[in-house]
Amino acid sequence: MTAPTPLEKFDAAMRELPLVAILxxxxxxxxxxxxxxxxxxxxxxLEVPLNSPQPLESIALMRKRFxxxxxxxxxxxxxxxxxxxxxxxxxxxxxxxxxxxxxxxAVRLGMxxxxxxxxxxxxxxxxxAGATGxxxxxxxxxxxxxxxxxxxxxxxxxxxxxxxxxxxxNMAEWRAAGAAGFGIGSSLYKPGKxxxxxxxxxxxxxxxxKGLTLA
Numbered sequence: 001m002t003a004p005t006p007l008e009k010f011d012a013a014m015r016e017l018p019l020v021a022i023l024x025x026x027x028x029x030x031x032x033x034x035x036x037x038x039x040x041x042x043x044x045x046l047e048v049p050l051n052s053p054q055p056l057e058s059i060a061l062m063r064k065r066f067x068x069x070x071x072x073x074x075x076x077x078x079x080x081x082x083x084x085x086x087x088x089x090x091x092x093x094x095x096x097x098x099x100x101x102x103x104x105x106a107v108r109l110g111m112x113x114x115x116x117x118x119x120x121x122x123x124x125x126x127x128x129a130g131a132t133g134x135x136x137x138x139x140x141x142x143x144x145x146x147x148x149x150x151x152x153x154x155x156x157x158x159x160x161x162x163x164x165x166x167x168x169x170n171m172a173e174w175r176a177a178g179a180a181g182f183g184i185g186s187s188l189y190k191p192g193k194x195x196x197x198x199x200x201x202x203x204x205x206x207x208x209x210k211g212l213t214l215a
Contacts (some may be wrong), residue, residue: 048073
């Protein structure tokens with residue numbers, strides 16, 4: 001049986017639980033326990049920002065431990081970093097900004113790429129470069145109305161995922177405006193947080209998302 005491609009993993013996660021776990025500050029020593037705490041409740045999109053300690057080692061460890069998940073890096077700012085993440089086994093590239101070179105290199109290597117955008121100009125540029133979906137960042141600077149306005153002009157089916165300040169209690173308004181999913185950061189994981197507490201919060205996010213889809 002052929003292993004699923006990064007895009008197939010992404011599509012499956014977007015259908016089942018389109019939440020990206022942003023593990024900023026994760027260390028390789030924590031990767032297994034924190035990863036278990038997030039994957040067990042249902043997360044399948046795992047991002048280790050490159051400004052974390054030894055991020056490539058954490059990505060390699062999690063990629064091996066969670067073959068069913070789409071594991072990769074965040075805060076990717078250049079094409080060389082894309083290549084380094086790919087060499088470590090990463091299949092996902094997330095950026096805080098839109099850099100065409102990053103998107104093009106990720107696409108060339110068969111990776112899923114979610115660049116950060118805020119404006120229609122950035123959004124259309126990212127899609128033209130081959131972006132898989134769009135990270136609306138920082139969501140604190142935007143609103144659900146921004147998502148609705150973007151989706152009115154973007155190609156049908158474009159995944160727009162707000163990131164920044166997302167919690168189980170405020171997902172509903174974003175979702176109602178058309179958000180396809182979310183990136184979840186410090187409300188899920190931050191340095192020093194124990195795996196048991198991470199698991200508890202992961203379950204809260206999963207329950208909140210499922211509540212939206214059943215509503």
